Amino acid sequence: MVTIYEMQAGLSRRELLKRGSIGAMLVISGSALISPRNAWGLEVTALKPETMATLIVLARDIYPHDQLADRFYAIAVKGQDAKAGKDAAHKELIENGVADLDKRAGGAGYRSLGWEDDRVAILRDIETTPFFQAVRGDLVVSLYNQKELWPIFGYEGESYSKGGYIARGFNDIEWL
C-alpha cells in the first residue's frame, strides 16, 4: 500500500525548505519525499529517494496534466518502489534507467532541466527502452485508475448505487 502522510508537526515548512531541495517542489528527507507546498510525504524503501523524485517528474512528463497535483503522480509510481523491493532485476532496471536519464541531461540531472520540452526530447530518444516501457506501461493504469482523480476529468465512476443515470442526466445535452 502507498502511504501518503500529512506533514508532521514539528517539521516546519521553513525547516524543510532550509534542508534544500533538488527539484523545486520535492524535498528529500532521509528515505522520504516530502512536498512542503502540498503537505504530503512518501516513504521510499527500495529505490533511492532521488530516484523516486525523478520518477515523479518523469511520470508527469509522460502523462502531463497540469490540473493534477504531484500527489497523483507520486501514488502512481510508488508501485515501482514496491516492485523494486521484491525484484532485484526491476530495481536495477529503474535505478539504471534513471541514472541514464541524468547522464543524458548532463549538469545537475534530469530533474534540473527546467523546460518540459528539454526533458521530453530525452524521453523521445529512450521511449523504446525496457526502462521507459516498464514505467509507462505501469503508469497508464496506476495513474488513471485512481478514483480520486476521475472527478477532475469529469468522470463520475460507479453509478449503480445511485440508480444509474436514468434520472441523472444520461440525455441532458441542451446545446445541440
Add this chain to the structure above:
Amino acid sequence: MAAPYDLKDDSVVVIIGSGAGGGTLGNELAQKGIDVVILEAGARHEYEDFINDEWDSFAQLAWLDKRTTGGGWRVAKDFPNLPAWIVKAVGGTTTHWAGASLRFQDHEFKALTNYGKVEGANLLDWPITLADLEPYYDKAEDKMGVTRTHGIEGLPGNNNFKILKAGADKLGYKECHTGHMAINSADRDGRMGCQQTGFCFQGCKWGAKWSTLYTEIPKGEATGKLEVRPQSHVVKIEHDSSGKATGVVYADKDGKLHEQKARVVAVAGNSIESPRLLLNSHSSKFPNGLANSSGHVGKHYMRHTTGSVYAIFEKPVHFYRGTTMAGIVRDEARHDPSRGFVGGYEMETLALGIPFMAAFLDPGGWGRSFTSALDHYDHMAGLWIVGEDMPQEQNAVKLHAELKDDYGMPIPDVWFTDHPNDVAMRNHAYAQGQAIYSAVGATRAFPTPPYPSTHNLGTNRMSEKAEDGVVDKWGQTHDIKNLFVSDGSQFTTGGAENPTLTIVTLAIRQADHIASQMSAGAI
C-alpha cells in the same frame, strides 16, 4: 455437492462453454428433454456481483490465461498477451457484451458470389441463406428481447447518441437510431428495464441486458435436464477407434483431471479456445487434431474490421452516461464497391471510462497530444466501427510451439494481419466518423486503433464441401458425426454485423438438428 450427472453417464450431451452459443444450446436442448452437461472453465458470478469499475471487472471476468499473438496488426505490439478481450465465467462473453443485435444481410451469406474473388482472401459462400435463418432469427430476437423487433420499443438515446444522430442527419444518413439491442427498454421476461448505468461492458448489475448467465442457464436448469459445472476447463476431447467422440477430459478448480463421458460433444469456447481444443485433441487416428481432415481448423481467423473515432466538443457531453452502445448508423453497411472495398460497416456509439480510455486511446502513446485529449474527457463523444473483414488463410489460431498452460497443453498463438480491403474500409470509416462529428462542431476528432478482439470468428468455418471447412450447415463437423461446433468459430464470413445474434440463432437451429438426429439414432 453431488453432480446430477455421473461422469460415466454416456447419454449426455456435453457442451464446452456457457456463452452465447453454449448457454443457448444447453437451454434449448434441456427444454426438449435432453440431458445436458455444460462444462465451463470460468467461475459463476451472479449479476449482483458485477463491479462498476473497468479494471476490477476485467480482473473478475476476463479470460487471462496466457496467449500470444503475432502478425502485422498493432495489437500484437501493444498487447502481446491479449489478442482478444473475452470472458472466462459462466455466461461467457455475454456478461461483458454490449447487446447490439443485428441480423446479417442477405448478400453477406453469399460473400464469394456477391463480392467475387478477392485476391489474398479465401471468401466462401455460407451453405445457408438468410431465408433459412429467418425463423430462427425471430426466435432469437424474441428470446433476447431485441429492441425494435417484436413490437419492443427502442431504448431512449443518451448524450452520445444525440451527437451521433445530429451528425448523421447533417451528413444525410437515413438509418440512424438507438439500435437493435438485447437490452430491455421496459420490464420483460422477468428482468427489469435499462437504468442507463453506463457499465454494459462490466456486466449489467440490473440484469436488463440479455446474458445466458441469468436467462438461458437458469431456464435450462429449471427443467432438471441441465447441469452447469463451473471451473471445469476442458483440455481434450476423446474418441473411440471408430472415430466417434466419447467424452472429454477436464481439469476442475484444483487442477484435478476428470473424464466426462458423452453421447454428443458440442464445442462453444469462442473462436480461440474452440480450435485450440480441437487441435490439442490430436491422436494417432487424427494426428492433425479432431475434425481437421481439411486442415482448416484454426484458419481464417476473423475479428471484424474495427476502430474508433472520438471527438471533442466545446460543451460537455458526458458520453459515459447511459447505455454504452445504443446508437447506430447503418447506411454504410451495404455492399458498394464504388467506395473502394467490398462489404460494409456499421458505426455504433461507444464510450469508455477514464481507465480504459487511457489504455486504449492510443496504446503506447504519451505526451501532450495524448493527454490533452483526455483532458477533455467529459466533452468527448465516440463511436466504434464494425465491418466485414476478409477471411485469410494465414490469419490463424495456432498452437504455440513451446509455451504450455497449467495443464500442460500448448497455449494459443493468434496470428492476424489486415487485408488491404480491411485497411481501405477502416480508412473510409475513419473519415466518415470524423465527418459526422465535424458536422456538429467537433473541435478535434481522432481515429483510434482497434482494441484487442471482442468479436472472434471463423476458425472452424461452415462449408458445403468437407474440403472447404470444418463444419456443415448445422455446425456438425464434417469428420465426426457426434461432434459439433456451436459458437462464432462456425462463421464462414463475418458480415458487417455484431455476431452474437447470429451465434444464438445458429444455436437454436442446431438444437433442433441435434434433437432430431438423436431421436433418429443417427448420433
